[in-house]
Amino acid sequence: MTLVMNGIRKKFNNDYAVDGISLTVDRGEMFGMLGANGAGKTTSFRMILGLLDPSEGSIAWEGKPLSYKRTKLVGYLPEERGLFPKLTVKEQLIYLMKLKGMSKGDIITEMRHWLDRFQVPEYENKKIEELSKGNQQKIQFMAAVLHKPELLILDEPFSGLDPVNSDMLKSAVLDMQKAGTTILFSSHQMQNVEELCEELIMLKQGKAVLQGNLRKIKRSYGMKTINIHADFDLEFLRSVPGIISLDKTKDGAKVKVENEKIAEDIFYNVAETGFARKFEVEEPSLHDIFIDKAGGEKNE
Numbered sequence: 001m002t003l004v005m006n007g008i009r010k011k012f013n014n015d016y017a018v019d020g021i022s023l024t025v026d027r028g029e030m031f032g033m034l035g036a037n038g039a040g041k042t043t044s045f046r047m048i049l050g051l052l053d054p055s056e057g058s059i060a061w062e063g064k065p066l067s068y069k070r071t072k073l074v075g076y077l078p079e080e081r082g083l084f085p086k087l088t089v090k091e092q093l094i095y096l097m098k099l100k101g102m103s104k105g106d107i108i109t110e111m112r113h114w115l116d117r118f119q120v121p122e123y124e125n126k127k128i129e130e131l132s133k134g135n136q137q138k139i140q141f142m143a144a145v146l147h148k149p150e151l152l153i154l155d156e157p158f159s160g161l162d163p164v165n166s167d168m169l170k171s172a173v174l175d176m177q178k179a180g181t182t183i184l185f186s187s188h189q190m191q192n193v194e195e196l197c198e199e200l201i202m203l204k205q206g207k208a209v210l211q212g213n214l215r216k217i218k219r220s221y222g223m224k225t226i227n228i229h230a231d232f233d234l235e236f237l238r239s240v241p242g243i244i245s246l247d248k249t250k251d252g253a254k255v256k257v258e259n260e261k262i263a264e265d266i267f268y269n270v271a272e273t274g275f276a277r278k279f280e281v282e283e284p285s286l287h288d289i290f291i292d293k294a295g296g297e298k299n300e
């Protein structure tokens with residue numbers, strides 16, 4: 001057991017940005033924090049890092065609060081990226097990593113390892129302002145990991161990255177997890193969360209609306225999607241009670257239903273009408289669960 005948040009609330013003015021979150025992240029776990037804009041993800045991260053004090057509740061890493069003195073244990077990729085545009089990559093990393101207690105020699109060795117890994121060794125002496133936003137993000141990521149933190153917190157690490165760079169970052173994050181780093185990250189991109197996380201929390205207006213093991217959540221979630229391939233019009237299925245939506249595809253339709261029992265009803269309705277080449281019941285994607293649980297009129 002490593003990171004424990006217990007009954008955390010944070011009030012700004014008269015509203016709770018975080019409203020009663022409890023969670024445990026075990027050592028070496030990859031933990032996803034999901035939520036619409038303003039749900040309370042960044043505020044939660046700031047409290048874990050000791051940058052903000054909770055209004056109520058307690059947070060501990062290995063049994064103790066993460067005060068400023070213990071920040072060497074932590075790597076943080078903030079949502080509002082903060083690099084000095086006029087410094088070179090090397091100068092920037094030396095400056096930031098010295099604050100984490102690293103020697104100049106170690107910083108340069110680690111920096112070269114990561115620049116090679118990200119396939120940009122030529123950036124060492126380039127100014128930050130000369131790099132594209134995506135490449136600046138790689139440098140910001142390096143500033144979070146060069147000192148080999150025990151706990152790594154990544155706020156929207158994939159935003160603004162193209163698919164190639166996004167995959168590169170994903171594989172780096174997975175390798176860090178394999179090496180024993182505990183990782184918390186937030187993302188709006190459900191695909192990334194599905195690929196990386198075993199455990200997650202989904203926030204809505206500061207409250208947890210879903211929490212636990214991703215595979216278990218998907219398995220136990222009532223909603224199912226049925227992928228039907230048929231050569232006749234499936235429009236009539238819209239009148240079956242319990243249908244959430246029906247989207248036509250080039251082969252037939254994808255039908256979202258409330259539960260497995262409704263899927264069975266759909267099966268018989270289709271079979272009575274004609275021959276379906278395919279009838280497959282799929283577990284909901286995290287995207288569907290997110291819309292169902294964390295979407296809604298009150299979110300931006």
Ligand SMILES: Nc1ncnc2c1ncn2[C@@H]1O[C@H](COP(=O)(O)OP(=O)(O)OP(=O)(O)O)[C@@H](O)[C@H]1O
Nearest residue numbers: 012013017035036037038039040041042043044079
């Ligand atoms: N310093 C602050 N003062 C007042 N309100 C704040 C402050 N920081 C955050 N909030 C409010 O707290 C709520 C949660 O914000 P937070 O940044 O944690 O959300 P988020 O889930 O990270 O959102 P996003 O996905 O947009 O980054 C928002 O309503 C925000 O306006």
